[in-house]
Amino acid sequence: MHQPYGGVVPELASRDHIRRVLPLAQQVLQEAGRGLPDVDVIAYTRGPGLAGALLVGAGVACALGAALGKPVLGVHHLEGHLLSPFLSADPPEFPFVALLVSGGHTQLMQVDGVGRYALLGETIDDAAGEAFDKSAKLLGLGYPGGPALSRLAEQGDAAAFKLPRPLLHSGDLDFSFAGLKTAVMTQAKKLGDQLEPRKADLAASTEAAIVEVLVKKSLAALDATGLRRIVVAGGVGANRRLRQQLDAACAKRGVRVHYPELSLCTDNGAMIAMAGAMRLQAGMQEARTDYAFDVRPRWPLDALAA
Ligand code: KG4
Ligand code: ZN
Numbered sequence: 001m002h003q004p005y006g007g008v009v010p011e012l013a014s015r016d017h018i019r020r021v022l023p024l025a026q027q028v029l030q031e032a033g034r035g036l037p038d039v040d041v042i043a044y045t046r047g048p049g050l051a052g053a054l055l056v057g058a059g060v061a062c063a064l065g066a067a068l069g070k071p072v073l074g075v076h077h078l079e080g081h082l083l084s085p086f087l088s089a090d091p092p093e094f095p096f097v098a099l100l101v102s103g104g105h106t107q108l109m110q111v112d113g114v115g116r117y118a119l120l121g122e123t124i125d126d127a128a129g130e131a132f133d134k135s136a137k138l139l140g141l142g143y144p145g146g147p148a149l150s151r152l153a154e155q156g157d158a159a160a161f162k163l164p165r166p167l168l169h170s171g172d173l174d175f176s177f178a179g180l181k182t183a184v185m186t187q188a189k190k191l192g193d194q195l196e197p198r199k200a201d202l203a204a205s206t207e208a209a210i211v212e213v214l215v216k217k218s219l220a221a222l223d224a225t226g227l228r229r230i231v232v233a234g235g236v237g238a239n240r241r242l243r244q245q246l247d248a249a250c251a252k253r254g255v256r257v258h259y260p261e262l263s264l265c266t267d268n269g270a271m272i273a274m275a276g277a278m279r280l281q282a283g284m285q286e287a288r289t290d291y292a293f294d295v296r297p298r299w300p301l302d303a304l305a306a
Contacts, residue, residue, distance in 0.1 A: 006143050014052030021060050028269075036068055041287045043276025046074030047296030048104075054295035062293040071287030073276045074294070078105060078301045080271035081233040082117070084260040087274050092231050092258040097221045101214065101242075102234035102267075103129035103144065106175050108221040109301070111231070114282040119302050120221050121173025128210055128236045131177035135184045135206045139199055149203050150239055156204030158241075161187055163209040165216075173221050180209055211242045215249055222255055231258045238265040 001016060002008050029035060044061035047054055058074070065072040082098050085091060097120070100107040106123040126134065129146055136145020141152065163183050166176040184206050188195050195202070218230060230250065236242065237259055250257045264271060279285040 003143055006137060008050070010050045010052050013050060014056050017053050017056040021056060036064070039068070039070060041071050041073055041276060041280065042068075043073045043075050043273050044293075045077050045080070045272050046294070047077065047299040049077055049297060051295060051297045054297065058293040058295050062291040065289070066291045071289045072291065072293070073280065073285060073287045075272045075276045075279070076299060076301060076304055077267075077272075078102075078107075079115075079117075079279075079304060080275045081260075082109070082111060082231070082301075083114070083275045083278055084233055084264045084268075084271035085231050085258045086278065087264055087270060088258070088261055090258070092229055092256070095227055096229040096231050096258070097218065097225055097227050098231045098233060099214065099218050099221075099237075100234050101128045101232070101236035103127060103133065103146075105234065106177070106214075107301070108173050108217060110221075110225050110227070114278045115284040115304055117301055117304065120224065121175065121217065123175040123177060124167075125176050125178035126181065128175070128177060128214060129234070131180050131210050132207075132236065132239075134181045135203075138181070138185050138188055139195075139203060141203075146236060146239070150207060150241070152200050153204040153207040153241070156200030156202070158204040158208035160198070160201035161205035163187070163205050165209055165213050168213055168216055173217055173224065175213060175217060177210065177213075180206070207239070207241055211239065211245055214242060215245045218246060219249055219253070222250075222253070228254065229256045229258070233260060233265070235266040238262055 001012055042061045042065045044057040045054060061072045078100055081100055081102065095112045098109045098111050100109065104127050106128045108120040110118045110120055132146035132149055133144050136149040137143060141148040164179055166179050167174055187202060191198055222230060246257055280287060
């Protein structure tokens with residue numbers, strides 16, 4: 001739906017949410033062999049994100065809650081990603097370092113418990129997923145391009161092109177990916193007619209540059225905190241090269257790496273339900289019964305800290 005526009009069109013997204021949310025909820029309940037009366041609390045994404053799309057979720061959650069007489073709970077989207085590995089068969093233990101890599105965010109956090117998050121570093125410009133998507137667009141791979149670029153990269157030589165590793169030696173835990181996209185564009189222009197046969201090589205070199213920075217900074221975050229456990233969350237966490245390189249580097253250091261199941265890496269409702277349940281169990285948040293729903297399009301995760 002968004003592909004012809006090369007990015008998400010907010011108005012199309014929120015209209016599509018309206019059409020899909022109730023049939024999808026019904027389908028999920030049916031597959032789980034449950035009904036609406038089995039639901040204790042309704043969690044929804046309160047932010048951050050596109051206001052129109054958030055309002056659909058908040059409105060539906062509050063309407064359902066009011067109709068069923070059940071409380072509702074607004075959840076932070078990134079906290080959903082952060083806690084999504086707890087849905088896996090082998091959940092992590094607190095404390096851990098979290099590498100949050102999505103289309104909108106690239107952050108390293110120290111996580112001491114539910115709601116106890118300290119920001120260690122983040123991107124000063126583009127997010128890692130954005131770097132994948134923008135580079136993929138330059139290579140004509142469509143949108144969202146991360147998975148497509150990664151697939152093409154498997155047939156290429158990651159050492160074929162020398163691309164920048166921004167802020168690799170900055171001495172802090174911040175990231176910058178905007179320059180990489182420019183370097184990919186310059187390289188693609190330089191290749192001209194030769195781009196087509198070298199596309200896989202350029203894709204592989206781009207992926208390698210992004211992954212190397214993510215892995216090195218993650219290791220630096222482990223060193224800085226002295227922690228021995230890292231959780232990778234967000235859509236880019238599905239990237240195979242990232243998983244391979246991080247696993248290899250952490251195995252050498254005796255550090256445990258946790259990933260959400262592949263299907264739970266990209267945006268999903270289960271992680272929001274899980275985060276809501278964990279917040280309630282930890283006594284971090286009360287579910288509301290006034291159904292005065294609100295959304296927060298901009299909402300820093302550390303504002304959640306207890
Ligand atoms: O977390 P997510 O589903 O949505 C946001 O909250 O942004 O992340 C989407 C991002 C997109 O930029 C997409 O290109 C990227 O994750 N992505 C990948 C892969 N799968 C998804 N990037 C690289 N390799 C992948 N396999
Ligand atoms: Zn996300």
